[in-house]
Amino acid sequence: MSIAEIVDSVVDGPLPVALRAYDGSSLGPPDAARTLELRTPRALAYLATAPGDLGLARAYVSGDLAIHGIHPGDPYDVLVDLADVRFHRPSAAAALEAARELGVKGLTPPPPPPQENLPRWRRVAEGLRHSVTRDAEAIHHHYDVSNRFYELVLGPSMTYTCACYPHDDASLEEAQENKYRLVLDKLGLEAGDRLLDLGCGWGGMVRHAARRGVRVTGVTLSRQQALWAQKAIAEEGLAGLADVRHSDYRDVTETGFDAVSSIGLTEHVGVRRYGSYFRFIHDRLRPGGTLLNHCITRPHNRRQETGAFIDRYVFPDGELTGSGRIISAAQDRGLEVVHEENLRPHYARTLQQWCGNLVEHWDECVAEVGEGTARVWGLYMAGSRLGFERNEVQLHQVLAVKPYADGRTGLPLRPWWQA
Structure with missing residues (x-):
């Protein structure tokens, strides 16, 4: 045979x-x-x-x-x-x-490629799965690949989250800028307000908000991201308004923020830790403060593993669930959800354009990280695009507010960001 x-x-x-x-x-x-x-x-x-x-x-x-x-x-x-x-x-x-x-x-499994994150830690108790140390190692595996590699794939915005396309012909950069504008406007922030950006990446949201006069603190577990963001902040002359820390979000002790943005972090938090995650956000907001939670979701709220390829090559310990589970967890911690929307088609287009950048800069990307890692990224992004197109995954923005003691939110009538 x-x-x-x-x-x-x-x-x-x-x-x-x-x-x-x-x-x-x-x-x-x-x-x-x-x-x-x-x-x-x-x-x-x-x-x-x-x-x-x-x-x-x-x-x-x-x-x-x-x-x-x-x-x-x-x-x-x-x-x-x-x-x-x-x-x-x-x-x-x-x-x-x-x-x-x-x-x-x-018939004995051959040694896996070096890009594979071996599952030596998968068997630990579930309660330790999203410890600070373990989360830091998982983030390092995915985000500390090479800042130059990310520049080539993500483009000038250095934004590794779903864009929001204002029209069919919008470029990737236009769509990423529009996404940040949408987040800031949904949060209702004005010059002088204080924003905490959780999982800030290379500081795209931090710098966008600072350009509009908002005082911003961003945190990321990736050292390379933090260094890149700090340099970009200094080069733009935004150091008086913006700060990016190499830190776990749980290490932020300041309170009284006017708003919290969480763009692409919830996937790394762990479903069982949603309660403590939303309690942390609630406690960092002033009464009347707002939260915009932007993350990849399932089209259902059942437990479903990410799959061996994603878990070992892309997002170790990553977990997805439905927007209903996220909304319930936020409500259970005293946050009032006032709006949510699904940007699923926008993420499919974002991934298509990231793949286009990888194709365009293939030789330089391979020189930077090696062909095996570049292949991982092409496979992961193309597969993710297909997943969004087939409604196997979605992207939800959830807007919530911390009400005052008497129940008031202080928010204008919706949708104020479209006025």
């Missing part, structure tokens, strides 16, 4: 792409626009010992699996091809043939 026949035996229905294997066998339509090439026995071993997205990712990131007909910076088209492919257990004959092909050594 050939390698192609072994693969064919575990696929439900016809394979929509072509496949070539190192033994010379092939499968799928000969005129397919895209071809998967299993280059080495290790590619087959990865697939056999880690079925699903993890094995495919290992083979692809290591270069043992090549995909022809796509650019590695944007493998979106082949992911669309494979989105509805389903696999089943191999027959006894196919399993025996695979074992013969690989041998005893081949």
Whole structure:
């Protein structure tokens, strides 16, 4: 039995792409626009010992699996091809043939690519999963890749969160600037007000607010982000209004903020810690202060794992849930939710343009971080784009206020930011 026949035996229905294997066998339509090439026995071993997205990712990131007909910076088209492919257990004959092909050594999982974050810490007690130390290590894995790499992929805004497109022809930079404007306007901030920006990244929101005269404190667990943001603040002459700290958000002790923005942090907090997270925000706000929580969500509120590829290669310990769970947690900690909206299509477009940047600057990105890491990013961003398009994930902005003791919010009638 050939390698192609072994693969064919575990696929439900016809394979929509072509496949070539190192033994010379092939499968799928000969005129397919895209071809998967299993280059080495290790590619087959990865697939056999880690079925699903993890094995495919290992083979692809290591270069043992090549995909022809796509650019590695944007493998979106082949992911669309494979989105509805389903696999089943191999027959006894196919399993025996695979074992013969690989041998005893081949049935032992090969060492994963160096980009994989090994799950040595996954077995700790759930209560320790989002400790300060563990969160810092998870953030370091994803965000401390290379500031230059992020500059090439994200563009001049250095904004690694969903943009908000004001019109169909808007550029990525226009859309990111529009997102920050929307957040600031929803929060109702004016010059002289105080803003706390949690998980501030490279300081995009911090600098946008400071340019409008708002006094801003930003915090990030990524040292490289903090250094980049501090330099950008100084270069723009915003040091009198803006400050970015390399710190866990839980280390912020100041109170009385007029507003809190949390853009892309909730995914890292941990669902079981939502209560303490929203209590922290409540306690940092003055009465009448506002919160804008912007994060990736599920289209439902059930527990669902992120998947092995995302957990090991992209966001260690990341957790997603539905907007309903987020709203309930905020309400349970004394915050009144006054508005929410889903920006799902905007994130699909944002990711498409990030992939475009990665393709455009591919050689420089590879020189900066290595081809394996660049492949991880292309796969992750293209896959995420598809997830947003298929409504497997969403992006919700939730606006809330800390009411006064007598129940007043002090807010004008909605939607004041569209006036």
